[in-house]
Amino acid sequence: MSTFNSAPALAPVLELRGISKAFTGVQALNAVSLKLYPGEVHTLMGQNGAGKSTLIKVLTGVYVPDQGQILLEGRAIRPSSTLAAQKLGISTVYQEVNLCPNLSVAENIFIGRYPHKAGRIDWASMTAQATLLLERLQVRIDVTRPLASYPLAVQQMVAISRALLGSAKVLILDEPTSSLDEKEVDLLFAVLRDLRQQGMAILFVTHFLDQTYAISDRITVMRNGEREGEYACSELSRIELVNRMVGAAAGAESHPQTPPSALRASTQPEAGKLPAFLRALGLGRRGSLTPIDIEVRKGELLGLAGLLGAGRTELARLLFGADKADSGSITVDGARRQFASPRDAIAAGIGFCSEDRKHEGAVLDLSVRENMMLALQARMGILRAIPLKRQQELAHEYVKALGIKTASIETPIGSLSGGNQQKVLLARWLVTQPQMMILDEPTRGIDVRAKQEIMDYVATLCRQGMSILFISSELAEVLRVSDRIVVMRDRKTAGEYPRNALDESSVLQVIAAGEAHV
Numbered sequence: 156m157s158t159f160n161s162a163p164a165l166a167p168v169l170e171l172r173g174i175s176k177a178f179t180g181v182q183a184l185n186a187v188s189l190k191l192y193p194g195e196v197h198t199l200m201g202q203n204g205a206g207k208s209t210l211i212k213v214l215t216g217v218y219v220p221d222q223g224q225i226l227l228e229g230r231a232i233r234p235s236s237t238l239a240a241q242k243l244g245i246s247t248v249y250q251e252v253n254l255c256p257n258l259s260v261a262e263n264i265f266i267g268r269y270p271h272k273a274g275r276i277d278w279a280s281m282t283a284q285a286t287l288l289l290e291r292l293q294v295r296i297d298v299t300r301p302l303a304s305y306p307l308a309v310q311q312m313v314a315i316s317r318a319l320l321g322s323a324k325v326l327i328l329d330e331p332t333s334s335l336d337e338k339e340v341d342l343l344f345a346v347l348r349d350l351r352q353q354g355m356a357i358l359f360v361t362h363f364l365d366q367t368y369a370i371s372d373r374i375t376v377m378r379n380g381e382r383e384g385e386y387a388c389s390e391l392s393r394i395e396l397v398n399r400m401v402g403a404a405a406g407a408e409s410h411p412q413t414p415p416s417a418l419r420a421s422t423q424p425e426a427g428k429l430p431a432f433l434r435a436l437g438l439g440r441r442g443s444l445t446p447i448d449i450e451v452r453k454g455e456l457l458g459l460a461g462l463l464g465a466g467r468t469e470l471a472r473l474l475f476g477a478d479k480a481d482s483g484s485i486t487v488d489g490a491r492r493q494f495a496s497p498r499d500a501i502a503a504g505i506g507f508c509s510e511d512r513k514h515e516g517a518v519l520d521l522s523v524r525e526n527m528m529l530a531l532q533a534r535m536g537i538l539r540a541i542p543l544k545r546q547q548e549l550a551h552e553y554v555k556a557l558g559i560k561t562a563s564i565e566t567p568i569g570s571l572s573g574g575n576q577q578k579v580l581l582a583r584w585l586v587t588q589p590q591m592m593i594l595d596e597p598t599r600g601i602d603v604r605a606k607q608e609i610m611d612y613v614a615t616l617c618r619q620g621m622s623i624l625f626i627s628s629e630l631a632e633v634l635r636v637s638d639r640i641v642v643m644r645d646r647k648t649a650g651e652y653p654r655n656a657l658d659e660s661s662v663l664q665v666i667a668a669g670e671a672h673v
Contacts, residue, residue: 171225186381
């Protein structure tokens, strides 16, 4: 592990020493240490599952650590709840604004802490204090208006004002920019710089590289529940940061920060290019995805590579109508289409296996057969029931074709292994006979053999003419199976490459480069 030794001369406001936390069968944190100093923005970086969220929950009293110490201004503390942490001066603003949109701005700031006078709420004092708190953040609004009447960026400022109410010593921002556009991010960062000038210690958690370098003084990288290292932002290049996050070999660090010219995507059309099945132009969603162009061709497997939060899942959801785009157009097989809901995408011949198998995929209490029929029934409509005999025929056919290990097609899917659950979800869409499949992390959390079986079957579907959009956090898997690869970073495309143009090291270069070559 690396350590940044040029620490500020001031004593740390908050210090974590050897924090460990385990859950059943999982070591979420292992001897993690961290120091937050006054007047600095300290950014916490790491891939999904690195331990960032667990560390924040330990800091804010949601979890009690199994081992280690938390020191606030040199004094050992052990917060047992978020309220206890707040009283100690540790305040948190989360990714989602957890306030009450129907209440006024002032009421949201003071919920649970209303000023009183003569046994009643002192509305005039509350309004005046709320106005002053927001002015401290350079926000001048009518605090008597409902919170819902203001944009999300202002709501974030209200959440920060609430966090700063009282004697806050440490401000923790957990993915606060995930739903903000560029102008709103600029506004938030202006506020953070002002708070830094006032001596506040700020822990900033993000997965956006550009934002990390725009606001950070120091960076702590976490990987697999451990602190990989602590670095001065000015001394850590983007490619080095990405390498440390994903655990790339040290040799990858010797590459330049921009891809070699031979690897840059060509703007010339490929000879004998397959016809497009789906083409999206300027497709975007405010606070979610910068407008992008993308094309999925007939009979090809298009891989999407990128770090967590790069915009891959957001793109998949827009293409399937699960989220509504506010810019751009989609053409399917030459016809302009508008996807107001997933049902429209299904009707256009598109299927979607979500990365969230538990909440957006398998209905655990339903049988294998019932889970397989859900998408087909949705396409046919509630008034056209699929005969039971036909359901059974289809279920048996795909259990055999995909090698699903189940005692019966009537077995609850929740009793199957993760790999077999994933095969059932794949079968759910195949029974609709789609022309295109969007597969978002289809092999996450399943064993090696099941991964191979699923990807072999997907490759067969491609050879038979189906279009596949494949998303995976495993770079080696994306490189191995894809006919083309689109690399994404910070909610936009960063490059498009044919098979064999990239290896794992050069993908990391594209992710870290900070410029697009699409």
